[in-house]
Amino acid sequence: MFDNIREDIDCVFERDPASRNRFEILTTYPGVHALLFHRLNHRLSNLGLKWLARMGSHIARFLTGIEIHPGARIGRRFFIDHGMGVVIGETTEIGDDCTLYHGVTLGGTTWNKGKRHPTLANNVVIGAGAKILGPITLGDGARVGSNAVVTKDIPAGSTVVGIPGRVVRKEAADAREKTREATARKIGFDAYGQRGEMPDPVANALNQLLDHIHIQDRRTEALCKALQEMGTQMPDVKMPDISPCDISLDDTGEDERPAAGERTSAGERTSADTGES
16 A cells, blocks of 8 residues: 555656655645545445545545545556546546546546446546546557547547547557657656647648549549550540648648738749639
8 A cells, every 4th residue: 555655656756847855745736635535535435435435535625626536446656737627437447657637527428327437548648628528448558638528439559639539649650650659758758648740630631632632633644645545535634733732820820821812932823813713
């Protein structure tokens, strides 16, 4: 028991650069206080002292702003950073080395009894304000960005953002990328479930569609050329070129594409000037 408490305190040094010593953590970190209360309340609940466990949970919520149902099962080295507004439901299961930030909800989507709250595997990080709802599973190493709403299972090693939550980054595909992941864990912690240069899933999907259209256009041209070489008469119609483009917003949130009538970097006018659609 005391080994687990020591681990709960020591893991704070790894994930919060503001921490200075064990005494400060033990006396001033509400996430640590809530977890210590929960360890006791969970034991009381398992002994059949349900009311006493719920009362202890209520007191912990009043003191820390963190509500953890005594029935929740929490693994080792669990850390709640800041903590205010965190809610963890009765049938929640949390693995080892997981991290939650303030405003996170591990909630249910039904009033039926039974398993109705999420299961978090090991090394899961959930950013501030995220909502993980229903009896879903987040695989090992999953990351959930701030304010995301997740209602479906998340594969191991994936990063999820948005409402509803979308997977924007999957587990490393090759040995080189996995080596980069290991190095990143050594030099820094991806706080709040965010990763650098996180892609936009909508823009990524549109870019893939443009790539597909581009390839189809080239294949059509090659087919027409082959038919002409065989003597087939083909109508002389030139299709406009479609090139892949990146969809991005500037710092003001406005689209960077040129307005109608403006010249592009290549000196071409937009469709409003040329009359093309």
